[in-house]
Structure formats: structure tokens, C-alpha cells
Amino acid sequence: MPEKVVNHWEKHARQWGLVGEPLRPTAQDIECFARTVTDWCRSKNRVSLTSLLLGVTPEIAQMDWPGNTRLIAADYSEQMIGSLWKNQGARERAALCADWRKLPLAGDSVDIVIGDGGFTLLSYPGGYRQLAGEAHRVLRKDGLLIIRFFISTGDQRTPGHVHEALLAGEIGNFHIFKFRLAIALQQSASDGVSVGDVWENWNNQGYDVDELAAELGWQPQAMRTIDAYRGMAARYTYPTLPEVSAALSPWFERVAVYHHDYEFGENCPTLVFRPRKD
Numbered sequence: 472m473p474e475k476v477v478n479h480w481e482k483h484a485r486q487w488g489l490v491g492e493p494l495r496p497t498a499q500d501i502e503c504f505a506r507t508v509t510d511w512c513r514s515k516n517r518v519s520l521t522s523l524l525l526g527v528t529p530e531i532a533q534m535d536w537p538g539n540t541r542l543i544a545a546d547y548s549e550q551m552i553g554s555l556w557k558n559q560g561a562r563e564r565a566a567l568c569a570d571w572r573k574l575p576l577a578g579d580s581v582d583i584v585i586g587d588g589g590f591t592l593l594s595y596p597g598g599y600r601q602l603a604g605e606a607h608r609v610l611r612k613d614g615l616l617i618i619r620f621f622i623s624t625g626d627q628r629t630p631g632h633v634h635e636a637l638l639a640g641e642i643g644n645f646h647i648f649k650f651r652l653a654i655a656l657q658q659s660a661s662d663g664v665s666v667g668d669v670w671e672n673w674n675n676q677g678y679d680v681d682e683l684a685a686e687l688g689w690q691p692q693a694m695r696t697i698d699a700y701r702g703m704a705a706r707y708t709y710p711t712l713p714e715v716s717a718a719l720s721p722w723f724e725r726v727a728v729y730h731h732d733y734e735f736g737e738n739c740p741t742l743v744f745r746p747r748k749d
Contacts, residue, residue: 490696493739494646496530496587500619503729503741505534507617508583512537515613517582523609525571525586525602525618527555532564543576545569572601574609581609584616588739590715591621595660595708599718607722607746616723616744623654623709624737630655630672640687643734645694650735653707660710670700715742722747 496504512520519539524531527546536542544566546552556566569575571589584606590599606616628636633651642648649669656672657664684691710718716725723744730740 491644491646491693493733493735494588494650496528496619497731497733499731499733499736500587500739500741501530501534503731504531504585504617504619505536507615507727507729507741507743508585509535509537511583511615520582521580522583522585523574523576523581525584525589527551527566528587529555529557531585531587532556539563541565543567543581545571545574547571572598572605574605576609578608579611582611582614584610584614585618587619588621590618591707591709592705593708594706595663595710595714596718598708599710599715600721603719603722610746612746612748614746616719616746617741618744619739619741620712620715621650621707621709622715622738622740623657623660623711625711628655634676637687645689645696647735649697650738654709654738657707657709660708660714663706663708666700666703666705666707670697670703673697674701709738712740719744 493500508520508522511517517537519541520537521541521543522536524542524544527544532542532544541563542565544552544556544564546556546566546568547570549568552566552568567575590602593599593602603616610616628651630652633642633648633655636642636651637648642651652672653664653666653669656668680691680694683689684694712728719725724747725742725744727743728740729743730737
């Protein structure tokens with residue numbers, strides 16, 4: 472990855488404790504992940520499994536996994552691993568610093584590939600296709616790909632509308648605001664949006680963070696997490712649901728979509744795919 476992208480994640484790792492829902496998975500998301508994995512194990516009569524976690528999301532790592540689960544986490548950022556991965560000493564837990572598109576894992580070696588929002592970090596459609604192809608390679612033929620995607624619903628408002636909603640107190644927290652602003656700034660999934668542009672748009676409004684935080688009842692420290700975006704070239708992508716399925720379709724068949732009823736949940740569905748056998 473480009474150096475500026477890596478530096479973006481170094482900053483993100485340092486302030487992870489201030490990142491809130493829905494950028495981090497909610498209890499509803501974790502329940503959905505755990506139920507899907509458990510149901511798959513029961514349907515296959517599996518008493519053990521090997522799972523690959525894309526990233527080091529603590530909520531997923533620490534969720535209620537079935538007994539005899541071997542969990543491998545892969546993240547490109549050593550800083551994220553060092554900050555968030557707390558299970559390196561456990562025999563059934565391992566964390567790898569690796570590019571998801573070139574995993575140091577054997578083919579047909581994993582039962583479940585699971586992750587939270589990771590595709591958003593990749594280019595669309597090229598990066599999505601690369602990761603889908605690699606996930607298909609490492610997954611066993613009866614395995615599952617379970618991912619919470621961050622998507623555009625195709626009817627997002629303009630950046631101006633997002634700022635109006637912010638000042639009217641219509642947005643539940645600053646992380647939802649960042650989400651909505653990024654999607655509003657994106658022209659298309661193939662273009663994505665530079666996180667540096669998200670910061671520029673925010674900064675150009677001239678808000679007094681402490682004053683606005685007091686008005687909205689938010690933590691000013693949480694609002695300042697957007698400063699990690701300043702000058703960063705990293706791009707996020709927010710395809711629509713059909714665009715996600717289209718990018719993955721050469722390798723995967725979508726078998727379930729779980730929509731969540733928390734604020735902005737319509738933009739954070741959990742999708743379940745099974746590998747195509749042809």
C-alpha cells in the first residue's frame with residue numbers, strides 16, 4: 472500500500488478508543504456474525520473450524536465463537552495489530568501482517584472469512600475483485616464469506632444537506648456524520664472519496680469544535696478524530712448493494728443480506744456469500 476495510506480492507519484490505530492459505532496460494529500452486528508457462524512457449524516456438523524478475520528476488529532475477535540475455533544487475523548498495519556490484537560499468546564489465535572489480496576495462507580485452508588467494513592478501503596471494482604479472488608482461494612468449497620459492508624444506498628444527500636442535518640441535531644454521533652459526509656462527497660464507487668477531501672470539506676465550514684460539541688452533547692475528542700484524515704491520500708469506496716454483488720459474483724454467490732435497524736444501519740448491511748463451485 473502507498474505510504475500515505477499506511478500512515479493514515481497509524482493515526483487511526485492511535486485513536487481507536489475514540490472511534491464509535493457504526494464505524495465499529497454494534498452489538499447487533501456482532502450477534503449477526505456469531506449467529507451466522509454458529510448456524511453454519513450446525514448445518515455442517517462441524518466440531519472445529521478455522522476462521523480468517525480481515526483486520527483485527529476486537530469485537531469480532533472476542534465474540535462468542537464456537538468451541539475449537541482457530542482464528543487467524545490479517546491486517547496490513549503493524550500499528551493496528553499492536554494496538555488492538557490482544558491474543559497473540561493463545562495457541563488458537565494468531566495475527567499476521569499481510570495484504571488481504573496476497574495472503575500467506577494455503578488454498579482451501581479456511582472455513583470462514585469474516586470482516587467488518589474492510590472492502591471500503593479498496594478500489595472499486597478492482598480491489599474488491601482482488602480480495603474476492605483471494606478469499607475464494609483460501610476458503611474451503613463449503614465455507615462462507617461474512618462481511619459487513621459500508622455502502623451507498625444510491626439516494627444520499629449532498630454535503631450541504633449533511634451539514635444542515637448536523638447543525639439541526641439530526642445525526643446521532645460524529646462517526647455517523649463522517650460516514651454520511653464521505654458518501655455525499657463520493658461521485659461514484661469507482662471514484663471513491665479521498666479522506667483528505669472529507670477533512671477539507673469539514674475544515675472549510677469553520678466550526679468551533681468545542682462549541683459545536685457542547686451544543687450537540689458530543690465529545691470534542693471524538694470529533695477531532697477527523698483530523699487523522701488531514702492530507703491523507705487514502706480513498707474509501709461506497710458501492711451500492713448491487714455493485715457489491717456484481718464485483719464478487721465471479722467467485723461468490725450471495726446467500727443472505729442482513730439489514731440492521733440502528734441509525735445509518737441501512738448503509739451497513741451484513742452480507743453472506745458462499746463460494747461458486749464452477
